Amino acid sequence: MxxxxxxxxxxxxxxxxxxxxxxxxxxxxxxxxxxxxxxxxxxxxxxxxxxxxxxxxxxxxxxxxxxxxxxxxxxxxxxxxxxxxxxxxxxxxxxxxxxxxxxxxxxxxxxxxxxxxxxxxxxxxxxxxxxxxxxxxxxxxxxxxxxxxxxxxxxxxxxxxxxxxxxxxxxxxxxxxxxxxxxxxxxxxxxxxxxxxxxxxxxxxxxxxxxxxxxxxxxxxxxxxxxxxFAASFMGEMNRIAVTGTGFGVTTPFGPLEIEAPQGDLTLCLRPEAIGAGGDFALGTATVRDAAFFGTHCRAHLVPDAAPDLVLVAHLPPAELPAPGAKLSLAVDRADLTVFPA
The missing domain is CATH 3.40.50.300 (P-loop containing nucleotide triphosphate hydrolases)
Structure with a gap:
């Protein structure tokens, strides 16, 4: 019962x-x-x-x-x-x-x-x-x-x-x-x-x-x-990026992003596993600061060329551990991005 x-x-x-x-x-x-x-x-x-x-x-x-x-x-x-x-x-x-x-x-x-x-x-x-x-x-x-x-x-x-x-x-x-x-x-x-x-x-x-x-x-x-x-940040690891809503999309350090969002100061969120070589929104090249092998993935800290003050956490495929100083080309899918008021 x-x-x-x-x-x-x-x-x-x-x-x-x-x-x-x-x-x-x-x-x-x-x-x-x-x-x-x-x-x-x-x-x-x-x-x-x-x-x-x-x-x-x-x-x-x-x-x-x-x-x-x-x-x-x-x-x-x-x-x-x-x-x-x-x-x-x-x-x-x-x-x-x-x-x-x-x-x-x-x-x-x-x-x-x-x-x-x-x-x-x-x-x-x-x-x-x-x-x-x-x-x-x-x-x-x-x-x-x-x-x-x-x-x-x-x-x-x-x-x-x-x-x-x-x-x-x-x-x-x-x-x-x-x-x-x-x-x-x-x-x-x-x-x-x-x-x-x-x-x-x-x-x-x-x-x-x-x-x-x-x-x-x-x-x-x-x-x-x-x-x-809060829910985005509490449910696992999350990259948070300061962006600006224009009413027609979002201005980001990586260029304009066509996504539904309010105007004003916003926080763009993306999961570490969403970052890779493929996707419909390019983040450009980034330098590997450090990386560690976690079995199911390699956890890397990446510094984007377009935003050198920003450090992104990425979960990369486990087959190859990137060396510090290596250059990677990054992109994400728009469907994996969420935006909230700052």
Whole structure:
């Protein structure tokens, strides 16, 4: 069973600090949504409001058609998975996973059967009798996930659940989380500050900044065509170039650019991987200041001849590492450029 979530005009303050500002958000039933942003942007506060741990100063929280304003966390159709696992060290995995069902009054046989079903879902069917100390970090996180799912929530809340794992294990768990969510169809709301993690798992990303929603949409759209300068800069590495809107296009250090843009001082944004030898807008020649091999690409700092005070970061093909001082001819596609007020 799962349900949509509707947040309307949410506001919350901690003293003089305005943590959530006029949040309006609809999360569809069965959707995997990530709340993404830097520390202090309001994403964890928003998750806490969903879980009932914080009562907002203003606004409504609907899960399905039910207003959750005065519903206690234990009575909401939500469960939360935390970064620190919060497993009971003296209990078996079976009893850890079945703990919520035990608190709900379910009999031992039924809760053990459900716990074993959930452990099987997360790939730990053979470890039901073990205790948490015998597991790796990734396995403990799977147990925490199984425990949250055992009570059959309508909405599962995940508060940076992979933050304590190393990079390789975190990527493996990202794949597993998405596969599990697709299999069971529960609505997932996942808080993270990791842009790659958000893009790897989410159906939709909600970018937050200073208590507001800056942008929301599919990962590819958010990355390639962000709606604000903050979203553009936060979603991975970005080159920012000061340009001027003329009303008919944009004046750039590399020549006039025919692109829809307002008049005045603007910031032109382009991703490092968009810079190459081909494209319909030429940047001219540039000198390689330095370059490093990153496996999937070579990351280079380039100084354009047309703008010697500007340094561009480019992700070049990995087959050949350019030497410092080498000259490269650069271009980009207009479709890969975005422009925002300065």
């Amino acid at each position: 799962t349900a949509p979530v509707t947040l309307s005009r949410l506001n919350h303050r901690f003293g003089n600090y305005h943590a959530l500002r006029d949040i309006d958000l609809r999360i569809e039933a069965g959707e995997y949504v990530t709340l993404l942003g830097p520390s202090g942007c309001g994403k964890t506060t928003l998750l806490s409001v969903l879980g009932g741990f914080i009562q907002p100063d203003e606004g409504r929280v609907l899960i399905g058609d039910t207003d959750m304003a005065r519903v206690q966390p234990s009575r909401r159709p939500t469960t939360t998975v935390f970064q620190d696992y919060a497993l009971f060290p003296h209990m078996s995995l079976r009893d850890n996973v079945g703990f919520g069902l035990r608190m709900a009054g379910q009999g031992r046989r039924a809760r053990h059967a459900r716990a074993e079903e959930m452990l099987d879902l997360v790939g730990l069917a053979d470890a039901a009798g073990k205790r948490p100390h015998a597991l790796s970090g990734g396995q403990r996180q799977r147990v925490a996930l199984a425990r949250a799912l055992a009570v059959d929530p309508e909405v599962l809340l995940l508060d940076e659940p992979l933050g304590a794992l190393d990079l390789k294990l975190r990527r493996s768990m990202q794949d597993e989380l998405k596969q599990i969510q697709r299999r069971i169809g529960t609505t997932f709301v996942h808080v993270t500050h990791d842009q790659e993690e958000a893009m790897a798992i989410a159906d939709r990303i909600v970018v937050m900044h200073q208590g507001r929603i800056e942008d929301e949409g599919a990962p590819q759209r958010i990355y390639r065509q962000p709606k604000s300068l």
